[in-house]
Amino acid sequence: MADASARVGDAAAQGLQKLVAAIKQDNVVQTFREHLESIQPDLDGRLLVADVQATEEFAEEDSNLLGTTTSEIRVPVTYYYYVALSDPWELQVNVAANGVVTCVVLAPAVKPLPSPSIDTSHMEIQSANGWLRWDKNDVEANLLHEITPKISARAAQKLPQFLPQAREGVEKFVKDWILKQYQLSPRAPVFIQVVFRNESTPPGFMVTGIEKSGQN
Numbered sequence: 001m002a003d004a005s006a007r008v009g010d011a012a013a014q015g016l017q018k019l020v021a022a023i024k025q026d027n028v029v030q031t032f033r034e035h036l037e038s039i040q041p042d043l044d045g046r047l048l049v050a051d052v053q054a055t056e057e058f059a060e061e062d063s064n065l066l067g068t069t070t071s072e073i074r075v076p077v078t079y080y081y082y083v084a085l086s087d088p089w090e091l092q093v094n095v096a097a098n099g100v101v102t103c104v105v106l107a108p109a110v111k112p113l114p115s116p117s118i119d120t121s122h123m124e125i126q127s128a129n130g131w132l133r134w135d136k137n138d139v140e141a142n143l144l145h146e147i148t149p150k151i152s153a154r155a156a157q158k159l160p161q162f163l164p165q166a167r168e169g170v171e172k173f174v175k176d177w178i179l180k181q182y183q184l185s186p187r188a189p190v191f192i193q194v195v196f197r198n199e200s201t202p203p204g205f206m207v208t209g210i211e212k213s214g215q216n
Contacts (some may be wrong), residue, residue: 023101023182028093034175043085049110049169050081050162057140058150060117072126073147076119079155081166083108083196100189105174109198110166112155118147157165163196 043153059072094102171192178190 023093023095028091029123030180032091032177035181036089042084045085045172046082047085047169048080048082048115049167049173050079050165052079052081052158052162052165053077054079054108054158056151056154058147074124075147076122078117078119078149078164079108079158081115081155081162082113082115083110083166083170084202087197091174101178101184103174103178103190103192105170105192105194107170107194107196110159110163112152112159114152115148115149116155122216136177142147166196167194170196 002174017154022041054077055074057072057074059070089108090106109212171194174192175192178184178192179186179188184190
């Protein structure tokens, strides 16, 4: 049993040495860049990292001496957020003596897709007419006309609250690449930390001395 344990220990040590040798910063940079380039045609240069459903409400009011007409709209919206695969990515992968793999990633800025998905089939419209006011159709038409640009503006405003979901998306993307690239078990101790370029305050750590993935 002692001999068997020693052989297992030797095999584990050799495996760790191979992993450390494989995960060299220059090699990581090059292979990750090639990976990004290989998947761009399939994803149109965008990696979707968050999708969020919400019900948005908008109101339009028209008033004059004869009264006021108010229209309100409720509509389900799905917001999508992405990072550009062609923008600069920076990462550093390290292997600890106990075999734990850690990777710090400085990812491109998270951006909303310019056209959120609007579910008009479940749109609700309510209008109230003031005294002798019969122009609710015009008010509703104006409100409907403005919905798309208003929702696009809200997508940008809501970005900070959806960063945690986007971070999880990038963490999974990078971890899946590491597991596949270095032929690791799905249960291997791999930990990813992600910061986006448009974050004002990184979540609890600073990124320094990271090699750029766009350089050799």
